[in-house]
Amino acid sequence: MSTITIKDIAEKCGVGVSTVSRAINNHPDINPQTKNMVMRTIAEYNYVPNNSARNLKRTASKTIAILVKAIDNSFFAEMIRIMEREINKEKYSFFLHHIDEEEDEFEVAVELIKEKRLKGIVFLGGYADRTEEMLRRVTVPFVMSTVGSKKWPSDVLCSYMAVDDEKESYKVADYLCKQGHKRIAILAALKMDEGMGHQRLEGYKKALKDNKVEIEEELICYMKEDIQTFSMENGYTVMKELLKSGKEFTAVYAISDMMAIGACKAIFEAGKKIPEDYSVAGFDGLGYTYYYEPSITTLKQPVKEIAEESIHALFYMINKKKPVPGKIFEGILLERESTRSIDEKTVFNKT
Numbered sequence: 529m530s531t532i533t534i535k536d537i538a539e540k541c542g543v544g545v546s547t548v549s550r551a552i553n554n555h556p557d558i559n560p561q562t563k564n565m566v567m568r569t570i571a572e573y574n575y576v577p578n579n580s581a582r583n584l585k586r587t588a589s590k591t592i593a594i595l596v597k598a599i600d601n602s603f604f605a606e607m608i609r610i611m612e613r614e615i616n617k618e619k620y621s622f623f624l625h626h627i628d629e630e631e632d633e634f635e636v637a638v639e640l641i642k643e644k645r646l647k648g649i650v651f652l653g654g655y656a657d658r659t660e661e662m663l664r665r666v667t668v669p670f671v672m673s674t675v676g677s678k679k680w681p682s683d684v685l686c687s688y689m690a691v692d693d694e695k696e697s698y699k700v701a702d703y704l705c706k707q708g709h710k711r712i713a714i715l716a717a718l719k720m721d722e723g724m725g726h727q728r729l730e731g732y733k734k735a736l737k738d739n740k741v742e743i744e745e746e747l748i749c750y751m752k753e754d755i756q757t758f759s760m761e762n763g764y765t766v767m768k769e770l771l772k773s774g775k776e777f778t779a780v781y782a783i784s785d786m787m788a789i790g791a792c793k794a795i796f797e798a799g800k801k802i803p804e805d806y807s808v809a810g811f812d813g814l815g816y817t818y819y820y821e822p823s824i825t826t827l828k829q830p831v832k833e834i835a836e837e838s839i840h841a842l843f844y845m846i847n848k849k850k851p852v853p854g855k856i857f858e859g860i861l862l863e864r865e866s867t868r869s870i871d872e873k874t875v876f877n878k879t
Contacts, residue, residue, distance in 0.1 A: 532575050541569050592622040592842070593646050595633050597653035602786055603758075603812045603831070604652050607673065610835035611650065618843055620647070627654065629718070629757060634658055638665050648842045651675065655723040669845035673838040674829075675723060676856055687841045688854035689834045693724045696859040697731025697783065700809050700827050703861055704779045705739035707869040709807065712736065713747040713775075715766050715782040715791060718757065728783040728811065746775055751787075763787030767794035778806060778870060785810035785817050788824055792866070807867040813860070822865035830857045 534552075538545045543562065550558045551566035569575075592615055596604055608624065615622045625640065627633045633654040640646060649670040660681055669685040676690040704712050714732050717725020729748070736743050749770050755762045763782050770780075771794060782788035788810030795806055802808050802822055810817060813828025834857055841852040 532573050534575070537566065537569055537573065537575055540573070541566050590620045591644060591646055592620055592648050592650065593625055593637070593640055593644065594622055594650045594652060595625050595627050595637060595640075595654070597627045597629070597633060597651075602814055603784070603829070604674075606831050607652065607835040610832055611839050614836055614839035618839075629753075634662050634666060637670070641666070641668055648846050650838055650842060653723070669842055671838045671842045671852075672854075673834060676854060680854075682851065685845045685849065685851050687845065687852040689838045689841065689857070690854075691829050691834075691857050691859045693727035694731040694734070696827050696829075697728035697811065698735045699731075699859070699861050700781055700811060700825075701732040701735035702739065703825075703863070704781060704807065704809060704867065705735060705741050707779075707807070707867065708871055709779040710741055711744065711747065711777040711779075712741065713749060713770060713777040713780040715763055715780065715787050716748055716750050717783060718753060719750045725783060732781060746773075747777055758784040758786055760786045760790035760793075763790030764794050765790075767791035768797075771795070771798045771800075779809070779867070780806060781809045781811075783811050785812040785814040785824065785826055788817070788826070788866075789820060792820070792824070802866050803868040807870075809867055813862060817862075818864070820866075825864045825867040826862050828860045828862050830859070833857055 534545055534548050538548045541548065541562075543566065547558065547562065548566055551563045552570070594608065594611060596608070612622065625636065627636055633651055637649050637651070640649075646668050648668050649666065651670065651672045653674060654672070655675065663680060663684050663686065666686070671686065672688040672690070674690050676688045676692060680686055701712060701714075712732075714729065716729045716732075733743055747770075749766045751757055751762045752765055755765060763784075763786065766787075767780070767790065770777075780791055782791050788808055792802055792808055795802055795808070800806060808824060810824050810826040813826050813831075817824040817826050837855060844850070844852055
């Protein structure tokens with residue numbers, strides 16, 4: 529015999545599916561006699577209500593999805609905690625969904641909207657530049673958090689909250705140039721990256737050009753595809769390769785703090801010192817970079833403000849049905865012990 533459904537129960541009782549649902553959920557808005565009839569029928573046919581389906585039905589109308597690219601990125605952990613707090617204030621539920629590097633987060637979003645009856649979406653990481661057709665396929669309000677864009681149609685319920693990655697990355701590379709460094713390596717994103725990793729690389733290149741420092745392709749070191757992106761392990765592995773190559777440089781800029789920490793370990797294992805032999809700078813402003821030894825120079829993103837504004841913008845769009853203008857936040861360069869100024873005489877004196 530095939531599994532009996534809630535629709536079957538409704539037909540046998542001569543009532544609607546919603547009435548059966550109210551009886552199962554002990555809803556006060558149901559006639560006691562009708563409720564007893566429904567419950568007897570359920571017992572007679574050994575019908576087992578699908579709790580997960582019932583819970584989804586009750587909560588789906590107040591559910592937010594947070595889609596995260598590179599979910600293990602420590603920078604996102606603090607943002608998610610703040611977003612959870614702000615979502616809870618609105619009496620909504622939320623769930624996290626990890627987007628693999630090769631997946632398209634917008635395609636995933638379209639499918640989740642169908643499956644989960646979402647009210648809104650926050651994209652953490654990923655790529656903002658999409659065709660108008662793709663943007664319109666996301667039929668619920670959404671916010672791109674940490675990724676900016678200026679190309680979205682004004683009538684789509686979407687927004688963005690981010691720093692200008694190219695501009696902020698420029699600050700880090702420009703700072704190293706101003707300290708006298710002429711050969712600055714960068715631990716960059718994957719070669720195929722078209723999002724914030726690409727923008728940070730462009731900021732690095734622009735700063736070097738403006739300071740009349742040669743851009744050397746051999747000092748652009750891309751992440752490893754087979755290692756977790758933006759991780760300490762990736763930074764460590766890429767830095768070890770760079771050191772073994774014998775290429776000359778005096779400073780390294782890692783486009784994430786986690787990679788910077790991994791790079792520092794590789795430098796120490798090679799018997800070198802920071803910043804005496806190599807200056808090291810990161811990006812993100814993670815709290816523990818202050819407690820690392822030496823403390824790491826980094827570009828601090830305003831995590832709290834970006835996270836809070838992302839959720840506030842999302843709920844405004846959900847409630848008012850009006851788009852929210854995107855916002856670009858300013859980062860702060862934190863100068864610490866891992867970098868130093870040099871002069872021409874000490875550029876390649878690593879002995």
